[in-house]
Amino acid sequence: xxxxxxxxxxxxxxxxxxxxxxxxxxxxxxxxxxxxxxxxxxxxxxxxxxxxxxxxxxxxxxxxxxxxxxxxxxxxxxxxxxxxxxxxxxxxxxxxxxxxxxxxxxxxxxxxxxxxxxxxxxxxxxxxxxxxxxxxxxxxxxxxxxxxxxxxxxxxxxxxxxxxxxxxxxxxxxxxxxxxxxxxxxxxxxxxxxxxxxxxxxxxxxxxxxxxxxxxxxxxxxxxxxxxxxxxxxxxxxxxxxxxxxxxxxxxxxxxxxx
Amino acid sequence: xxxxxxxxxxxxxxxxxxxxxxxxxxxxxxxxxxxxxxxxxxxxxxxxxxxxxxxxxxxxxxxxxxxxxxxxxxxxxxxxxxxxxxxxxxxxxxxxxxxxxxxxxxxxxxxxxxxxxxxxxxxxxxxxxxxxxxxxxxxxxxxxxxxxxxxxxxxxxxxxxxxxxxxxxxxxxxxxxxxxxxxxxxxxxxxxxxxxxxxxxxxxxxxxxxxxxxxxxxxxxxxxxxxxxxxxxxxxxxxxxxxxxxxxxxxxxxxxxxxxxxxxxxxxxxxxxxxxxxxxxxxxxxxxxxxxxxxxxxx
Numbered sequence: 017x018x019x020x021x022x023x024x025x026x027x028x029x030x031x032x033x034x035x036x037x038x039x040x041x042x043x044x045x046x047x048x049x050x051x052x053x054x055x056x057x058x059x060x061x062x063x064x065x066x067x068x069x070x071x072x073x074x075x076x077x078x079x080x081x082x083x084x085x086x087x088x089x090x091x092x093x094x095x096x097x098x099x100x101x102x103x104x105x106x107x108x109x110x111x112x113x114x115x116x117x118x119x120x121x122x123x124x125x126x127x128x129x130x131x132x133x134x135x136x137x138x139x140x141x142x143x144x145x146x147x148x149x150x151x152x153x154x155x156x157x158x159x160x161x162x163x164x165x166x167x168x169x170x171x172x173x174x175x176x177x178x179x180x181x182x183x184x185x186x187x188x189x190x191x192x193x194x195x196x197x198x199x200x201x202x203x204x205x206x207x208x209x210x211x212x213x214x215x216x217x218x219x220x221x222x223x224x225x226x227x228x229x230x231x232x233x234x235x236x237x238x239x240x241x242x243x244x245x246x247x248x249x250x251x252x253x254x255x256x257x258x259x260x261x262x263x264x265x266x267x268x269x270x271x272x273x274x275x
Numbered sequence: 276x277x278x279x280x281x282x283x284x285x286x287x288x289x290x291x292x293x294x295x296x297x298x299x300x301x302x303x304x305x306x307x308x309x310x311x312x313x314x315x316x317x318x319x320x321x322x323x324x325x326x327x328x329x330x331x332x333x334x335x336x337x338x339x340x341x342x343x344x345x346x347x348x349x350x351x352x353x354x355x356x357x358x359x360x361x362x363x364x365x366x367x368x369x370x371x372x373x374x375x376x377x378x379x380x381x382x383x384x385x386x387x388x389x390x391x392x393x394x395x396x397x398x399x400x401x402x403x404x405x406x407x408x409x410x411x412x413x414x415x416x417x418x419x420x421x422x423x424x425x426x427x428x429x430x431x432x433x434x435x436x437x438x439x440x441x442x443x444x445x446x447x448x449x450x451x452x453x454x455x456x457x458x459x460x461x462x463x464x465x466x467x468x469x470x471x472x473x474x475x476x477x478x479x480x481x482x483x484x485x486x487x488x489x490x491x492x493x494x495x496x497x498x499x500x501x502x503x504x505x506x507x508x509x510x511x512x513x514x515x516x517x518x519x520x521x522x523x524x525x526x527x528x529x530x531x532x533x534x535x536x537x538x539x540x541x542x543x544x545x546x547x548x549x550x551x552x553x554x555x556x557x558x559x560x561x562x563x564x565x566x567x568x569x570x571x572x573x574x
Contacts, residue, residue, distance in 0.1 A: 018293070019297060022290075022293045022294045022296070022297035023297040023298070025294045025297075026294050026295065026297045026298040027298075029294070029520075030298065030523070030524065033520075033524065034524070086528055086531075114532065114535065114536075115535065174496075174535075174536065174539060175539070177496065178460045178463070178493065178496070179460065181437065181441075181460075181463065181493075182458060182459060182460055182463065184441075185441050185444055185445065185455075185458050185463070186455045186456075186458060188441065188445050189444075189445050189448040189449075189455040189458070190455070192445055192448070192449050193448070193449070199442060199445050199446045199449055202438070202441065202442050202445060203438060204434050204435065204438050207434075207437070207438055207441060208434075228525070229499065229525045229528045229529070230499065230500045230501065230502065231497065231498060231499060231500055231525075231528075231529070231532065232487075232492075232495060232496060232498070232500070233496070233497075233532065234496035234497065234532075234536060235496075237433070237492040237493050237496065238434065238437065238492065240487060240492060241432075241433065241434060241487070241488070241489045241492065242486055242487075242488065242489070243486060243487070244485050244486050245485045245486060245487075245500070245502075246485065265485075269484070269485065269486070271486075273356060273359070274354050274355075274356020274357045274358075274359050274360070274488075275356075275357075275359045275360055
């Protein structure tokens with residue numbers, strides 16, 4: 017009897033919270049749509065503000081990964097993120113969705129970005145394999161925007177996580193069979209290097225989780241050892257202020273690395 | 276301070292716990308118990324006092340988990356990275372661990388009554404021999420208990436765990452026990468220290484940090500993560516109930532994610548492989564032998 021009562025109370029609280037969340041979510045979405053529609057700043061001004069703000073930060077991430085979670089993908093909004101990363105001096109921006117939609121639609125994504133952000137196409141390097149080290153930041157000098165740097169863009173999905181670790185294990189088996197390596201030579205650094213070759217990017221400093229569920233969604237398990245996770249309500253209608261907010265939160269994090 | 280405490284809840288907290296429990300609880304909760312030293316600084320006490328309070332909080336949390344009916348708990352007690360701390364602090368932590376494991380063995384009857392199985396996961400070879408002996412004794416004593424499971428990550432990092440699994444598998448291939456194509460995600464999971472446990476449904480990290488710090492990175496791909504700003508020694512039953520409720524609110528999405536991940540594995544998974552079973556049996560019995568030797572003080 018009591019159990020039924022507890023369950024009724026629980027259901028009531030659950031529904032109440034769902035309702036409150038729904039209202040909050042609607043309010044935020046509407047507010048964003050409204051501010052987006054009536055925004056007064058041009059993109060160039062937004063970028064200048066980002067670059068200025070970043071100059072006053074102690075640290076900025078060199079690799080950000082946007083984790084799309086359960087949301088529908090808005091390529092237009094992700095395209096904005098790329099351009100903001102250019103202004104912020106972020107060297108690598110990755111986009112992750114566990115089902116692999118982003119990878120399937122990469123061509124479509126690229127065409128939207130080239131169309132909407134024609135001016136900045138020269139600063140965006142798309143592709144599959146980059147060396148994890150030796151990032152070359154070249155100052156852009158077009159149109160007086162000499163504060164911009166190139167950014168490398170990659171898509172990841174669930175299959176880039178544990179499956180890559182399996183592939184590395186197979187490669188190690190082959191190396192041992194061919195006497196290139198002994199089992200005793202296998203250590204974290206060896207595995208780390210090999211995984212880096214597969215992913216083509218350095219470990220993410222910052223992961224932006226889009227949506228209500230805080231979860232890694234299987235994101236690159238080996239590489240997220242010390243990645244900071246910042247959650248945002250949604251990537252839909254994300255503003256440059258939201259982006260700066262994420263960078264500010266990252267800036268506040270203090271890494272002790274176990275010490 | 277005891278590992279298993281009597282109920283510390285007042286009647287309001289107890290009723291709220293029952294309400295939350297009625298909504299269905301996670302099978303496995305993991306904790307990153309962060310904030311002991313900041314707690315000590317905040318209260319002007321020695322760091323070791325902060326860690327002791329942290330242990331007390333662990334014992335209290337275990338009781339709440341038992342009351343909620345959560346059968347499995349994994350806690351991040353000591354990372355391999357923590358060896359970088361001052362010799363003084365590392366020794367204090369090792370002494371604290373010694374003290375607590377001795378206490379645990381003193382309370383063996385209580386543990387057996389409650390049916391708690393204690394496992395220490397990590398690279399135990401990095402620990403002092405006497406501590407390893409105590410831990411092995413606790414593990415062997417409680418290995419057949421099956422009502423509740425407590426996994427203590429000590430001298431643990433995820434990368435070290437994955438590296439160890441990979442090395443074992445490559446050695447298995449070298450000795451021609453298994454073939455490279457036998458190695459899959461599922462097989463790697465079976466070689467990790469956590470092979471006997473289901474993946475955590477909920478991971479709670481306290482003290483406001485928003486990273487995973489090399490904890491269960493492989494196992495938490497479809498885990499609901501709850502970051503709490505409270506320092507670990509100040510973690511209350513209200514924080515616990517809020518975290519579990521948060522998990523309940525996100526359970527559908529988590530299940531969807533787990534199912535998707537499983538469907539990906541099924542596609543690439545080979546049929547039941549006798550060679551792999553033999554390899555895994557051999558690996559687990561080697562680990563068991565290491566534990567036996569450690570208990571006798573000869574490893």
